Amino acid sequence: MRITVVGSGGWGTALALVLEENGHDVALWSHRPEKAEELRRTRENPMLKGVPLPEGLRLTADLSAAGESEVVVLVTPSFAVRETAARLRGVVRPGTVLVSASKGIEKESSLRLSQVIESELEGRCPVVVLSGPSHAEEVGRHIPTGVVAAADRPEHARLVQDLFMNPRFRVYTSDDKIGTEICAALKNVIALCAGCCDGMGCGDNTKALLMTRGLAEMARLGVALGGRKETFTGLAGVGDLIVTCTSMHSRNRRCGILIGQGVPVPKALEEIGAVVEGYFAAANARALAQRAGVEMPITQAAYEVLYQGRDVHGVVADLMTRAKRSELDESWS
Numbered sequence: 001m002r003i004t005v006v007g008s009g010g011w012g013t014a015l016a017l018v019l020e021e022n023g024h025d026v027a028l029w030s031h032r033p034e035k036a037e038e039l040r041r042t043r044e045n046p047m048l049k050g051v052p053l054p055e056g057l058r059l060t061a062d063l064s065a066a067g068e069s070e071v072v073v074l075v076t077p078s079f080a081v082r083e084t085a086a087r088l089r090g091v092v093r094p095g096t097v098l099v100s101a102s103k104g105i106e107k108e109s110s111l112r113l114s115q116v117i118e119s120e121l122e123g124r125c126p127v128v129v130l131s132g133p134s135h136a137e138e139v140g141r142h143i144p145t146g147v148v149a150a151a152d153r154p155e156h157a158r159l160v161q162d163l164f165m166n167p168r169f170r171v172y173t174s175d176d177k178i179g180t181e182i183c184a185a186l187k188n189v190i191a192l193c194a195g196c197c198d199g200m201g202c203g204d205n206t207k208a209l210l211m212t213r214g215l216a217e218m219a220r221l222g223v224a225l226g227g228r229k230e231t232f233t234g235l236a237g238v239g240d241l242i243v244t245c246t247s248m249h250s251r252n253r254r255c256g257i258l259i260g261q262g263v264p265v266p267k268a269l270e271e272i273g274a275v276v277e278g279y280f281a282a283a284n285a286r287a288l289a290q291r292a293g294v295e296m297p298i299t300q301a302a303y304e305v306l307y308q309g310r311d312v313h314g315v316v317a318d319l320m321t322r323a324k325r326s327e328l329d330e331s332w333s
Contacts (some may be wrong), residue, residue: 001163004029004069006084007102008039008059009274010047010136012075015101017140018169019073020057027069028053031080033061051140067091071099071163073130074117077275078104078185081113085120094124099149099160101130103184104277105284110291112181126153128160129177131184132235133243135250142168148236150174150181172235179227183218183236186285187244188252188278189302190214194245195256196305196312210298211245217296221285224292252278265306282306297322 001024005016008030016028030036036059039045043053053059066072066088076084081102092098098121100114109116114127121127132147139145149164149171151157157173165171174180190211197206218241219232231237244250255276258268269276282302289296301315 001025001071002069003027003071003073003163004066005073005075006063006066006088007031007075008035008045009075009077010045010140011101011134012073013045013048013051013053014134014136014139015073015075015130015164016057017051017053018164018166020054022163022166024163025058026056027058027060027065029063029065030059030061031076036061048136048140063087063091066096067093069096071097071159073099073101075101078102078113078277078280079107079275082106082116082120085117089121092121092125096125097156097159098125098127099130100127100181103131103188104281105181105185105288107280107284110284110287112178112185114177114181126151126156127177128156129180129184130160130164130171131180131240133239135243135247137249139169144168144170146170146172146235146239148172148174148180148234150177150179150236152177174231174234174236176228176231178225179222179231180236182222182225182227183232183240185277185281186214186218186221186299187237187241188276189282189285189299190218190241190278191244191250191252192256192259192276192278192282192306193298193302195250195253195258196260197256197316198253199257199260199262200312200316201260202316207245211241214298215241217294217298221289221292221294221296224294225288251276255279259305260312265309278302279306 004027006029020026039059117127128151134145149157149160161171255268255272285299286303304310
């Protein structure tokens with residue numbers, strides 16, 4: 001099958017490699033012509049050092065490649081999804097399957113990224129969400145990985161499953177796009193907080209507490225927005241949360257470590273040198289929670305540290321001294 005992967009960062013490149021290995025005719029699109037030329041010249045993406053790009057993988061800065069494809073995989077930072085989808089509107093053919101592999105929530109609208117794509121393409125193309133615990137650095141090196149393909153119609157989820165699945169990349173199907181995307185965005189917020197705990201010198205007990213209660217509030221919001229509780233206990237939820245909160249591949253965790261060590265937020269973001277999606281997601285998740293009437297104390301604490309300059313030690317003290325409650329006293333409505 002002819003496929004264009006839009007976005008040549010580490011994750012886009014890793015997905016393109018999976019598809020090319022599976023025998024598809026794959027083009028990898030770069031936003032900047034000089035980036036495409038560098039990839040052609042070196043046959044390596046500096047974000048995936050040591051992973052060669054096969055000669056069969058076409059490297060281009062011409063978006064018209066998407067118009068010749070039956071499937072387009074969109075893998076840009078969340079802030080670039082709308083602009084890129086708008087460019088695709090005049091290129092892709094109606095009925096082309098769009099795979100949203102970006103993670104986040106749109107800053108201005110607080111829309112899920114599949115909603116942004118559907119809006120810009122005016123509903124002419126089905127959108128499938130691909131998400132799960134999947135560091136590009138490991139996928140590129142053929143480390144066994146499992147993800148979820150979520151779609152409104154099962155045949156579209158199964159198509160994406162068939163395209164990507166191989167002995168080292170396992171794909172499960174789901175019909176819960178809402179839950180899958182909320183997991184993808186909010187786990188980055190919790191990973192930032194987990195990094196802060198590491199930077200402050202907290203122990204394993206603290207991280208386990210944070211991840212567990214973080215997952216609970218992720219699920220509260222997801223269910224309130226129409227997602228299914230079960231999604232949050234699967235690969236897109238607890239699976240992605242574990243890997244993002246514990247791995248040094250995670251930009252969100254690394255940024256949080258710096259903040260926990262006392263580095264000012266702007267400098268920590270700059271030092272990471274790439275997009276820290278959890279920074280944007282914290283503001284958007286807070287807005288969604290307020291709109292839905294959902295209590296999210298960890299997300300609120302993250303917002304106060306990231307945007308209001310609060311000290312991390314102070315917010316930890318506040319979280320630990322909140323009013324008593326039962327662990328099982330949760331609202332899923």
